[in-house]
Amino acid sequence: MEITPGPAPVCLADFATLARTVLPPHVWDYLDGGSGAEVTLSANRRALDRVGVLPRVLTGVTTPRLRTRLLGREYAMPVGVAPMAYQRLVHPDGEPALAAAARAAEVPYLASILGSTPIEQVTATGADVWFQLYWLRDRSLVADLLARVRAAGCRALVVTVDVPVLGRRLRDLRNTFRLPPELVPANLPGGRDDLAHGGTPGVTPLSTPHDSPFAPALSWADLRWLGERCDLPLVVKGILDPADAVRAVEAGAQAVVVSNHGGRQLDGVPASATMLPEVVTAVGDRCEVLLDSGIRGGVDVLRALAMGAYGVLVGRPMLWALAVGGQPAASTALALLADELRDALALAGCADPVAARALRTVPVD
Template structure:
């Protein structure tokens, strides 16, 4: 692709992807305040470089919940990768595998878990809590058999946010693309297109269990040996409850600005969540990262890994597995470069002392 930064890949992807699909990928909920805030808040932090440190080699590898990773940059869960590339999630898995990066695979993947596993690379499975618990249990069993390393349960989506772009477009999943790991009857509503409504939202209203509480986590725990990660934690209160309920890790996330509009930006929530949990419990982060420097800020604020969403689909749309690999490598290389110039050559060196609050010029 030849792009030197993610902006070039984004521009190339936008020229290739149909408008309604682009809006589905890029859009947020409501007035998209949180979507914008996820990006803007990085400007509130500046880096504090140290000097005269041996930075001849920067160490970016780590083991997370038993999964060995070559980079702290991973892929956030996103549905239906075949919307932008015929090979879909198998190409994404190949690109992630070449980068040694974690791929959190959506339960609404458009390729089978088994095919994704064959493509290689570190992988965890993402879940929404369906009303049909038998379908959920069967999916968990398949994931464990296919070598997925953990379960990532989204907890901030009892309903889908009001995504006005999708409603204006009457967006629905195209008929030739399916969430192939679930029974077609469970997914039928997602294919229904009507102006002023969203097939994705209609499907969520029909299938997501809005009665889910902390007490239900025990049911899932009893059905798997895999570590359990909760995605969508934004407060210290919920972080402490996650610890009390035996969760193995949390992801600080506001769903990429796609759920509650006006919710706190993920980066603003990160420090209080990190402070609320034991040091040994991993806190992952997603929310607007578009460079290795921004990833360094999140890591310095306490994240153990940074998950990237939309840019991965840009790369997939432009170059398939090669494009995914390029996106991940661009961010990793920028992170490596930033760590060297910061004088902090190990992930453990990226601590709160590496960043300082820096009010936006417009404040």
């Protein structure tokens, strides 16, 4: 792995330190920032740090198994790479590099509709790809995109439901952030999204509803329509209210992702980890529950499992790694995460992720 000079990373936070040195300040702010006063962004980390896991002793576990099943498929660990837009912004190899790292690690890669590489090139890496969808204004274009995603070999469809409009991200507003002209949303019909390149002072890119290609008025009826026409497993991402999780299941979801978009949408909402136990209780065994927003290491994965999640999605740390060393660095980040999770399971007395879901958690002051 060729990265900037210095000690080799030993945890995901080390990649953040390195990424900040190689990325332009406005790009770092785009990746690192949240919406509003970034209250929710900070809360995600605090909430995870308050989750204490009660280890079991004398279980005879020496080398835990990390392998797990998500959406009926087996993966090397209960971790997926979260969907993130425009990955070529941080490294020229972009989405295919992260997808290849996910393939090598045997974990799912969630490809964003706002990826800077066509979905066909992403699935060509051999990764297990789940496609993330924002609802388009023209329903016929949604149907066309579904056919394209299916033909490309994607394994699941992930509908993000917490972005009726883009959150007001103050760092981007102050920087008048805009994408470079060579970066385009390769999966959108026509491959264009002019708002993302505009950099209008005082307006966050993509935040103007009447100009956006996306439909702000996504409804439960739309989700049911989608579930009836898509033969891929349906995942609903952006759930915080347990009642919404139940409705997602009733609309056909096989999994929900408890998420506040990494603190990038409505500021002041609860941390994802805070709402996870309530969502797990509400849906019971009717669907799988995943967690994202704030995952930074193997202990966080253990915390999520102990609170009832089937697995987690990791976002920003994978972009940090991509920025500093492309696919090799991303592979190193996933390997570190696996090592940390293996250690955490062993110390908690768990033979595998299923055993971790039986652990108790208590608040840590």
